[in-house]
Each structure stands twice: as structure tokens, then as C-alpha cells.
Amino acid sequence: METADKYIPRQIEGKWYDYWIEKRFFHSEPDHREPYTIVIPPPNVTGILHMGHMLNNTLQDVLVRRARMQGRNACWVPGTDHASIATEAKVVAKLRAEGIDKSSLTRQEFLRHAWEWKEKHGGLILKQLRRLGASCDWDRTCFTMDEARTEGVLKVFVDLYRKGRIYRGVRMVNWDPAALTALSDEEVIYKESQGKLYYLRYRVEGSDRSVIVATTRPETILGDTALCVNPNDERYAWLAQDARVVVPLVGRSIPVIRDEYVDIEFGTGALKVTPAHDVNDYMLGEKYNLETIDIFNDNGTVNDKVGLYTGIDRFEVRRLIEQDLEQAGLLEKVEAYTNNVGYSERTGVAIEPKLSMQWFLSMKELSEPATRAVLEDTIRFVPAKYKNTYRHWMENIKDWCISRQLWWGQQIPAWYLPKGGFVVAETEAEALELARERSGDPGLTLADLRRDEDVLDTWFSSWLWPISVFDGIRRPHNPEIEYYYPTNDLVTGPDIIFFWVARMIMAGYEYRGDKPFANVYFTGIVRDKLGRKMSKQLGNSPDPLDLIDKYGADGVRVAMMLCSSAGNDLMFDEALCEQGRNFGNKIWNAFRLVNSWSVDDKLAQSESSRLAVEWFSARFDKTLAEIEEDFASYRISEALMAAYKLFWDDFSGWYLEMVKPAYQTPIDARTLAQTKGLMEKLLQVLHPFMPFITEEIWHCLAERGETECITVSRMPEPQPCDQELLARMELIMETISAVRNVRKQRNIPNKEQIALKVIADENYHAEFAPVLVKMANLSAIEPVTEKCPDAAAFLVKTTQFFIPLGDKLDREGELRKLTDELAYLEGFLASVMKKLGNERFVSSAPEKVVATERAKKSDAEAKIAAIRERMAELQK
RNA sequence: GGGAGUAUAGCUCAGCUGGUUCAGAGCAUCUGCCUUACAAGCAGAGGGUCCGGGGUUCGAAUCCCUGUGCUCCCACCA
Numbered sequence: 001m002e003t004a005d006k007y008i009p010r011q012i013e014g015k016w017y018d019y020w021i022e023k024r025f026f027h028s029e030p031d032h033r034e035p036y037t038i039v040i041p042p043p044n045v046t047g048i049l050h051m052g053h054m055l056n057n058t059l060q061d062v063l064v065r066r067a068r069m070q071g072r073n074a075c076w077v078p079g080t081d082h083a084s085i086a087t088e089a090k091v092v093a094k095l096r097a098e099g100i101d102k103s104s105l106t107r108q109e110f111l112r113h114a115w116e117w118k119e120k121h122g123g124l125i126l127k128q129l130r131r132l133g134a135s136c137d138w139d140r141t142c143f144t145m146d147e148a149r150t151e152g153v154l155k156v157f158v159d160l161y162r163k164g165r166i167y168r169g170v171r172m173v174n175w176d177p178a179a180l181t182a183l184s185d186e187e188v189i190y191k192e193s194q195g196k197l198y199y200l201r202y203r204v205e206g207s208d209r210s211v212i213v214a215t216t217r218p219e220t221i222l223g224d225t226a227l228c229v230n231p232n233d234e235r236y237a238w239l240a241q242d243a244r245v246v247v248p249l250v251g252r253s254i255p256v257i258r259d260e261y262v263d264i265e266f267g268t269g270a271l272k273v274t275p276a277h278d279v280n281d282y283m284l285g286e287k288y289n290l291e292t293i294d295i296f297n298d299n300g301t302v303n304d305k306v307g308l309y310t311g312i313d314r315f316e317v318r319r320l321i322e323q324d325l326e327q328a329g330l331l332e333k334v335e336a337y338t339n340n341v342g343y344s345e346r347t348g349v350a351i352e353p354k355l356s357m358q359w360f361l362s363m364k365e366l367s368e369p370a371t372r373a374v375l376e377d378t379i380r381f382v383p384a385k386y387k388n389t390y391r392h393w394m395e396n397i398k399d400w401c402i403s404r405q406l407w408w409g410q411q412i413p414a415w416y417l418p419k420g421g422f423v424v425a426e427t428e429a430e431a432l433e434l435a436r437e438r439s440g441d442p443g444l445t446l447a448d449l450r451r452d453e454d455v456l457d458t459w460f461s462s463w464l465w466p467i468s469v470f471d472g473i474r475r476p477h478n479p480e481i482e483y484y485y486p487t488n489d490l491v492t493g494p495d496i497i498f499f500w501v502a503r504m505i506m507a508g509y510e511y512r513g514d515k516p517f518a519n520v521y522f523t524g525i526v527r528d529k530l531g532r533k534m535s536k537q538l539g540n541s542p543d544p545l546d547l548i549d550k551y552g553a554d555g556v557r558v559a560m561m562l563c564s565s566a567g568n569d570l571m572f573d574e575a576l577c578e579q580g581r582n583f584g585n586k587i588w589n590a591f592r593l594v595n596s597w598s599v600d601d602k603l604a605q606s607e608s609s610r611l612a613v614e615w616f617s618a619r620f621d622k623t624l625a626e627i628e629e630d631f632a633s634y635r636i637s638e639a640l641m642a643a644y645k646l647f648w649d650d651f652s653g654w655y656l657e658m659v660k661p662a663y664q665t666p667i668d669a670r671t672l673a674q675t676k677g678l679m680e681k682l683l684q685v686l687h688p689f690m691p692f693i694t695e696e697i698w699h700c701l702a703e704r705g706e707t708e709c710i711t712v713s714r715m716p717e718p719q720p721c722d723q724e725l726l727a728r729m730e731l732i733m734e735t736i737s738a739v740r741n742v743r744k745q746r747n748i749p750n751k752e753q754i755a756l757k758v759i760a761d762e763n764y765h766a767e768f769a770p771v772l773v774k775m776a777n778l779s780a781i782e783p784v785t786e787k788c789p790d791a792a793a794f795l796v797k798t799t800q801f802f803i804p805l806g807d808k809l810d811r812e813g814e815l816r817k818l819t820d821e822l823a824y825l826e827g828f829l830a831s832v833m834k835k836l837g838n839e840r841f842v843s844s845a846p847e848k849v850v851a852t853e854r855a856k857k858s859d860a861e862a863k864i865a866a867i868r869e870r871m872a873e874l875q876k
Numbered sequence: 877g878g879g880a881g882u883a884u885a886g887c888u889c890a891g892c893u894g895g896u897u898c899a900g901a902g903c904a905u906c907u908g909c910c911u912u913a914c915a916a917g918c919a920g921a922g923g924g925u926c927c928g929g930g931g932u933u934c935g936a937a938u939c940c941c942u943g944u945g946c947u948c949c950c951a952c953c954a
Binding site for chain 1: 879880881882887888889890892895896901902903904908909911912913914916917918919920933934935947948949950951952953954
């Protein structure tokens with residue numbers, strides 16, 4: 001049968017994925033087996049697959065597939081996140097493109113559009129994950145805003161409210177004037193921005209003097225309610241205790257207060273205080289009981305409180321006010337200034353600190369068991385360095401602002417009573433009942449109640465994810481949650497350690513009394529080969545699906561795994577995909593070779609084949625043990641590299657060459673069967689990394705029943721291996737290399753058989769002679785007792801080998817080589833002697849170390865003697 | 877401003893408790909080969925101030941101090 005010499009992934013990947021799904025191999029139900037559970041970090045429902053997802057999900061798939069093959073009941077739960085701000089922004093943009101303004105719609109109408117959009121475009125990313133080979137249990141696909149999850153969220157909200165952990169409060173929040181919502185601190189990104197520092201003149205009342213104040217935001221003078229100087233600043237000692245100043249342009253009279261908060265060194269040492277629009281000023285305002293004047297509308301334009309610049313955008317006002325101040329002679333000077341400005345992670349606009357009524361979750365108590373769990377390694381972080389980051393955040397945790405002024409999300413289950421006050425309940429009916437009780441008015445109807453307009457922060461649903469995907473919030477004792485929870489591994493990025501990981505841990509202890517997962521594997525950020533973060537703007541991120549088309553899913557998976565070490569950023573280079581694809585091709589060709597052999601039943605197994613099988617089996621077991629260890633410490637890329645070398649070097653490069661029959665001659669049945677068996681085991685080891693090609697070849701190697709897929713086969717377990725055998729073979733391999741070297745240097749074609757003579761000693765293992773003969777294409781190996789003249793000679797450990805060359809021998813060249821070798825060995829010996837000559841070394845170093853030094857010495861001496869003899873021989 | 881991490885071959889990275897698995901791997905490069913599974917391959921080769929400087933030790937890539945570079949997190953002085 002003819003098989004192509006190039007492996008074409010496209011032809012088989014879709015076929016096998018469909019087959020696995022059809023046979024329901026990825027579906028899991030609780031049973032008697034030990035569970036292995038991963039919940040996917042839910043991507044945004046409107047998201048599309050990028051390289052970060054590729055990395056993250058390949059890792060999860062490797063772990064899940066491996067666990068499945070180890071006989072565990074593997075369950076990987078997929079799903080998507082409703083991502084309130086991001087999704088709402090997309091829907092708003094889409095409506096705008098259709099000429100519909102969000103403000104012209106009712107909440108219900110808007111949500112209808114949003115759901116429509118979600119049904120149409122949502123979840124594309126999950127389909128894309130199938131291309132990658134992700135072995136998720138798709139029957140379990142969840143959405144953070146589906147019915148079960150939403151009910152869970154509301155139940156938790158009510159529960160926390162009743163426990164007194166949720167409260168309402170006026171706080172300074174990070175206001176996003178584009179999305180028209182408050183953001184949590186974690187959603188604000190600070191960036192250095194080029195700005196200006198304006199020096200403004202505040203006239204002192206009843207005096208002809210004035211105070212100069214430096215500010216980066218002159219437009220906020222509209223909201224100034226005080227001026228503050230440091231009490232220790234002598235420059236302002238002349239100001240009366242009850243001095244008042246006049247706000248430029250506005251003309252408002254405000255008090256001068258004194259507080260050590262003000263940095264004497266900065267600017268002029270005088271600070272304007274705008275409690276409504278600056279976090280620090282807000283605190284001063286609280287302390288000195290200052291008036292708070294909110295000057296902005298929600299969209300960032302100036303309101304009519306002051307009567308100046310009404311309706312104009314904040315940045316435009318800044319420009320205008322600069323001119324107006326200048327004209328009024330109230331602008332002392334303007335300097336260029338670089339400062340840090342917060343921007344919305346979602347919309348990119350500058351954050352406006354704003355006072356508003358929000359819902360908060362008190363975090364202190366929740367954080368305590370969660371902090372302990374990580375510090376005591378009940379939950380293991382890989383790499384462990386993130387424990388520090390985690391601890392630092394948890395120990396300084398602040399209350400969580402959980403309300404968002406959006407429509408897309410879970411609406412806060414609070415209802416306001418007509419005469420003030422509110423009730424919190426899971427359902428409208430319950431709310432009504434409570435409201436009647438509370439108000440003492442049994443005639444109250446739902447229409448009398450007004451539900452809070454805000455929705456909950458998206459993370460308020462995703463922090464429940466490991467529980468809610470098994471419906472463990474609504475039905476805490478259902479068999480699924482009790483079987484699958486706690487989950488095993490969480491694979492995610494360190495950038496959401498606070499947003500998500502920490503909060504899941506808190507929710508886990510609060511609602512299950514147990515950790516949500518045993519291990520957290522933090523991936524790095526995928527960067528391009530220049531070290532730049534991959535981004536749409538830079539256009540330096542390849543489309544994962546294009547890569548899959550070009551290199552095959554297996555190839556791209558290998559690429560991702562090769563460059564990822566836990567917690568480190570990875571420099572992705574498309575060349576790695578090539579390496580992955582090449583590896584697939586190598587596997588394919590090894591299969592083609594094995595597949596091409598015809599069997600002769602009468603043939604007995606040759607000695608060299610018998611030895612080859614024995615050796616490779618040992619080699620396999622040794623590597624398998626290493627791979628086990630790598631997995632245990634989450635060194636996934638090293639595990640893959642070990643398997644890669646095992647297949648490429650040991651199996652293809654050595655083993656197959658050892659057992660390969662001469663061209664167009666048959667192989668014995670025993671060797672063929674053993675080779676296929678070894679290959680099957682190799683495919684199994686590789687399957688978690690390269691699911692498609694391994695499944696394909698698995699079925700080509702033998703007739704299989706309908707469900708006898710590699711995907712659900714049992715992973716080989718490491719057996720003790722014969723180290724002695726491996727060491728002996730190592731020497732034979734060295735000898736083969738040495739013979740090849742001689743051929744190369746002397747231009748002796750590989751086809752030409754040559755003779756080898758050996759002075760056999762304890763390091764020469766004659767039983768391997770058949771392997772040596774075959775691999776080095778020797779006519780014979782002849783044991784001798786004397787050195788052989790006119791021969792190329794080489795040393796393997798202590799064994800001397802000779803290849804008679806007759807007059808082809810290049811005495812000059814040979815001598816030069818020997819001289820170099822001698823010089824090296826003498827230098828080496830000298831350093832060993834120096835060490836051994838050091839009494840302190842001999843007396844204080846452990847016995848073992850001294851012994852190895854002594855062994856080095858005698859070894860080097862023997863070699864030097866042999867080389868000297870050989871040189872003398874050549875010089876005759 | 878506070879904290880953490882990191883620096884090893886051209887690139888990406890291993891290197892655990894200080895000593896023969898200590899200077900490694902893969903890729904890239906160079907030199908031969910279209911040798912009948914594979915040129916997406918085979919056989920070889922070269923390549924290092926283990927960031928600089930001190931220290932501890934019989935012995936340091938490894939431990940300590942210090943400097944420098946890079947990365948990240950937290951805070952947000954108007």
C-alpha cells in the first residue's frame with residue numbers, strides 16, 4: 001500500500017474529532033472511578049480564539065487527556081463568560097451602526113438585542129477550540145448568565161447580604177464615562193501620559209496677595225471647596241488661620257485648611273481640594289467636612305451646578321479654561337508634566353474618579369481561609385513565586401465594588417420601597433412579601449417596588465464557576481458537585497490572580513467549605529519573538545486557525561508546549577510550529593517504515609533485533625519515569641521534549657535502524673510484533689500532546705474495535721528498567737559514532753563494509769557485536785591482543801579499537817589529532833592532581849567526591865599512556 | 877514611592893540539597909550526504925567572562941553582599 005511521504009493533518013484531524021464526539025469519549029458522569037476535573041477559564045462569549053487561549057487550552061487538554069488515559073474519570077467543563085462591559089459595549093456599537101441609540105431603548109428591548117446577538121455570534125470560540133482538539137465535555141457547556149448560573153448568583157448575593165457582608169455606600173469609584181459605569185480598581189490601567197502642570201492664582205480674600213496652586217486638571221477648579229497647605233510650610237505662615245481664597249474664574253470663596261498630607265516639595269506646596277473628583281481630596285473632604293461639588297455629568301461633560309462650561313466635555317473644558325485663565329491673568333505658568341493617568345481596561349477612556357452610590361462586598365472575613373489555603377499549600381501555585389503576590393494582595397484586600405451601571409448582566413436583586421428603604425430577595429414574589437412586612441402595608445404590589453437598575457460585576461458570577469458549573473450553589477448536595485468538587489487543576493494567567501483566582505478560592509471556602517481546586521498552573525503571556533505582547537493594534541498576533549490550517553493542530557500544540565515553561569512569558573515564533581509539524585512528519589514516516597515491512601513467518605529473530613528490543617524497552621521505561629516526574633512538577637514542556645527525543649533519537653534514529661531488514665527483505669514476525677507494540681506505547685505517551693496523528697496511526701497499526709481508540713486507551717506505566725543494559729548500549733552507540741567518524745574523515749562510503757579490530761577489556765561487551773556490525777556496516781569484528789599498525793584507532797572509555805586502513809592511513813593527520821587529545825588530557829590530569837594535592841580538599845570533602853577524583857586520575861593516566869604508545873607507533 | 881522576579885550558547889530555556897548526569901537541551905548556524913521511511917531527512921562540527929564586582933568555602937552557574945540591565949505586581953503627589 002502506498003502512503004504519502006508527507007503527513008497531511010487536514011485529512012484526518014476533523015475525522016477523528018468527530019469520531020471522538022460521536023463515541024462520547026469526552027463525556028463524563030460520576031462513577032466509581034477517581035475523578036479528574038478541570039473547569040475552563042470561561043472566555044468572553046463574544047471572544048475569538050487568540051494565542052493566549054491556544055496556550056491555555058492546549059495545556060488543559062494535555063492534562064485532561066493524560067488523566068483520562070490514566071484511568072481517571074476525566075471531566076473538562078467548557079463554557080463562556082457574559083463579560084458585561086465588553087459585551088455590552090459590542091452590542092451598543094452594533095446598534096449604533098444600525099442607527100439605534102441605546103438610550104432610546106428600554107432595558108427589555110436592549111436585552112432582547114443583546115441575547116439575539118449572543119445567540120448569533122456567541123460561543124464561536126468554543127467551536128474554534130474543537131479545531132485545537134480540546135477534549136471538553138460539551139454536554140456540560142455553561143454560560144455565566146444562563147438560568148442555573150444566574151439563580152446561583154442571586155442566591156449568593158442574598159446570602160451575603162443577609163450575612164451582613166454586602167452593603168451600599170457612597171464611595172469614590174472609578175467611573176468610565178464611555179461605558180457609563182463604575183469599574184473595580186482592577187479594571188483600571190495606569191499609563192504614563194504627557195500632560196501639563198498648570199499654576200493657578202488663588203486670590204486671598206481681604207489681601208492683595210495670592211496663593212499659586214499647581215494642578216494637572218484645571219477644569220476641576222469648578223468643584224474646588226478648599227485649598228490646603230502643609231502646616232509646617234513656612235512659605236504660607238503669613239496666611240491667617242481662618243484665611244479664605246477665591247477660586248479663579250468661578251469666584252467662589254473657599255477656606256484654607258492645613259494638613260500634613262500635602263507634600264511641601266511638590267509644585268508650590270499648595271493643593272486645591274476637589275472632594276468630588278479626586279480620591280485623596282475626597283479623604284481630605286471627609287476629614288475636614290468639606291462641601292462636595294460634583295461638576296460632571298456621567299458622560300464626562302460638565303453639568304450645570306456651577307453654570308460655567310455646561311455641557312462641554314472635560315478635555316475640551318481643560319483647553320478652554322486654560323485660555324480663559326490666561327486672559328484673566330490667573331494663570332501663572334504652564335509646565336510640561338508626565339503623570340500617571342488611569343484608563344478603563346474595557347473602553348480605553350480616561351477614568352473619572354466619581355462619587356456614587358454603589359454596592360460593596362466586604363472582603364476581610366472571606367479572605368482569611370483563602371489566604372491560609374495558599375500559604376499552607378493546600379492549594380498549590382505553580383510556579384510558587386505567585387504565592388507572594390497573592391499574599392500581598394490578600395493581606396491588603398479592600399472591599400469589592402460589585403455593582404455596574406449596565407444592563408447586560410445579573411440585575412441586583414434589591415427592590416426599593418415607595419417610602420424609602422429596600423429589600424433584598426431572590427425572587428420578585430419573595431421581595432414583595434418582604435416589602436409588605438417591612439412597610440407594614442399588606443396592600444403593596446410589585447408595581448410599587450422599584451428594582452435596583454444596576455447589574456453585578458461579571459466576576460461576581462465567575463468567582464462561583466467551579467461550584468456553579470456543577471449546580472452546586474442551587475443544589476449544594478447534588479451528586480455531581482459532591483463527586484467533581486474540588487476540581488484538580490486550574491490553568492490560567494497570573495494577570496487574573498486577583499480578579500478571579502483569589503475570589504474563586506474565597507467563594508470555595510464560603511460555599512463549599514473546601515478549596516475549589518488543588519493546583520493552579522499559571523501560564524505566561526504569549527509574546528512575539530521580539531518580546532512584545534501580542535495585540536490587535538500591533539498586528540503581531542497570528543490567527544490561531546491559520547496556524548492550524550498551515551501546520552496542523554498537533555503541530556501548533558507542540559509549538560505552544562515547547563515554548564512554555566510555567567509562569568514565564570513565552571516568545572512565540574512561528575518556526576516552532578514548523579518544528580511541531582516536522583515532528584508529526586517524523587512520526588508519520590516511522591510508521592510508514594514499519595508498515596512497509598513484510599513478514600516471513602519462518603524467519604527467526606536475529607540476535608541484534610532481540611537486543612534492540614530489549615534495549616529500547618529499557619530506554620522507554622527510563623524516559624517514561626522522567627516524564628512522570630516532569631508532569632508531577634508541571635514541567636510540561638520538558639515532558640514533551642523527553643518524549644520528542646525518545647521518539648526521534650532513540651526510536652527512529654537508533655532502534656528502527658537496528659531492526660530494519662535489508663531493502664525488500666522480510667522481517668521476522670516476532671520483531672515486527674514487538675516493534676508495533678513499542679510504537680503503540682510511544683504513541684500513547686505522545687497522545688496528550690498530539691492527539692490526532694497518534695489516533696490515526698494507532699488505527700493504522702492494528703485492527704481496532706469501534707471504541708478501541710488511543711484516546712481512551714490505558715497509558716503505559718513506568719516499569720523498573722535495566723540501567724546496566726542502558727549503560728552498555730551507551731558504549732556501543734559511542735563506538736558506532738566513532739566508526740562513522742572514521743568513515744567521514746577518510747571518505748569511506750557508508751555502503752562499503754569495513755573491518756573493526758578490538759582489544760577487548762571489561763568495557764567491551766561482546767554480546768552487542770551483532771548490533772555493532774549492523775549499525776556500523778562492518779564486515780567483521782576481530783578481537784586482537786596487539787595494537788594494529790596502519791589503522792585508524794580510537795578509544796571508547798578504555799577499550800581500544802582499530803580500523804585497518806593500509807596505505808590509506810594519514811599518519812600526519814592522526815598524529816595531529818593525538819597531540820591535541822594528549823594536550824587536553826594532560827591539562828585535565830593536572831587539574832585533578834592539583835585538587836588531590838590539596839590536603840584540605842582530601843580531608844574535608846566527602847569520601848565519595850575524593851574517590852571520584854581518584855578515579856578520574858587513573859582513568860586519565862591510562863588514556864594518556866595509550867595515546868603515547870599509539871603516537872610512538874605512528875612515528876616508527 | 878513599595879515589593880517581587882529574572883540575567884547561562886545566535887534564539888528559547890533546563891540546570892533541584894554547593895562536588896561526574898556541570899557547563900546542558902531544542903532550535904538556528906556551518907560541513908558533508910538526494911544512503912530505498914523521512915531533505916519537514918541523515919551523518920558530523922563549531923559555538924559560553926554562567927550580567928559586572930566583592931565575599932563565604934577545600935570547592936560557587938548554584939549560597940551571601942553590592943552594582944547594572946530587563947520584566948511584572950502594588951500604590952497613584954495634585
